[in-house]
Amino acid sequence: MLLLIEGNGGGLVSSSPLKRETMSVQIAAILRRDILTGELSPNAQVVESALALRLGVSRGPLREAMRQLIEEGLLITVPYTGTRVVDISVRDINEIYAMRTCIEIFAFEQIWTRRSEDFKAELIKRNQALKHAIDQADHVAAIEAELDLHGLAYEHANNRILLNTWTGLRGHLQMYWASHHRAHGTTGPKRESHDDYVRFALGESLTAMQDELRDHMRRGLETTITFVETCSGASA
């Protein structure tokens, strides 16, 4: 029943540099990572006592971490019966993509007139990182790279609420894609999928970029929905 930070003996927590964080925060990070990478499948049951034992902590901090993930929409709990990883439906995907289109257009509106050289360089760099991950056939990394690429606009929009909203959407998307990749071997994004995105984002016309965004999202939604209906095991 020993702790997992001190001395890093448990080997469960990933390389904490001796700094002290409360356990519930560490646990939340571990759980979130496991859900987002698909290690904990959608709809999988998460039992407090078992998880607490595995992580070497008491149920108290674990419950707090889980409560946070519940609020983030990654876990669902029903009183006195159990907690499960959330299962994302086709309706959710539609809602996510509609919302993405809305806020990413807004993000580019916010940053458009003050796109720095830094921004432009970083955008290109992240697109290259995406291509590199695809070349390595590392689908999980490719998923993250694509989301990181889209994230840049939000990071520069200087609006924490906007960034927060994106982070929530991003989490659900990542989890969805990753779990589908694990379960059905679906591949990640194509190598040139974001070249237009980057080109218009660096260009002169905001209107053109917004049109590209709408198109990009329409295509993305189509692709995502398609490989859902290809595999049968969808949820309600």
Place this chain on the structure above:
Amino acid sequence: MLLLIEGNGGGLVSSSPLKRETMSVQIAAILRRDILTGELSPNAQVVESALALRLGVSRGPLREAMRQLIEEGLLITVPYTGTRVVDISVRDINEIYAMRTCIEIFAFEQIWTRRSEDFKAELIKRNQALKHAIDQADHVAAIEAELDLHGLAYEHANNRILLNTWTGLRGHLQMYWASHHRAHGTTGPKRESHDDYVRFALGESLTAMQDELRDHMRRGLETTITFVETCSGASA
């Protein structure tokens, strides 16, 4: 050390119809209400043990409720030192209004072609409720009525993520206005402030409504910022 539900003897919880909810959910509701109505002022310290004693519960469920409000952005906690009600800054207000403009335009885009008679009637009804609250000089009710009026579009947009985002913004706005009303006696919205909003929302042109929205938000932001700088006690 008695419970607060059974028999409703404590008088603290508002008329629970004998149904069983977990305590942390009830506590979260109470806390949220107290924060949103300004009964707990911004920046006020919230001490677990004291609050637990006052509510007649243990610290466990209380902590879970607080953890939820932390995730909602209503409380801020720093490990081992304390928890306070969040203090909304001018920057926050700017971010909120920018985001509001973005998502409310989106909401009307979503509902525009399928505005039902039900929707139109309810919109008019909520505007009348707003006017009624203003006539009664019930500023707290007027704040809620204005937010309820704006909420209708989100409720009909059929996108839970969108509605969720609005709920978050709504909470921060309500808390901000209510606390300022308590502290400095600022009055709520004007009687005719939403007549144009309703008129365009019922009209034919979506573009016209979007323009009205941008204008409405611009005015609202101006008003809110103004009575912030009138009173000195703003935060960082």
Place this chain on the structure above:
DNA sequence: CGATTAAAGATTGTCAACAATCTTTGTCGG
């Protein structure tokens, strides 16, 4: 008198045991 350090206080973090609730299983009667 000021600055450093130590002690006291306040507050949150963690734990293990116990209680309440829901679900499943098994049993009994028809």
Place this chain on the structure above:
DNA sequence: CCGACAAAGATTGTTGACAATCTTTAATCG
């Protein structure tokens, strides 16, 4: 064989005590 009921199991909900950490205060030394 089927349905109602009861018991057993599984899981979460709640509690009070104890530990860790931060802040404030007081004392000590220069």
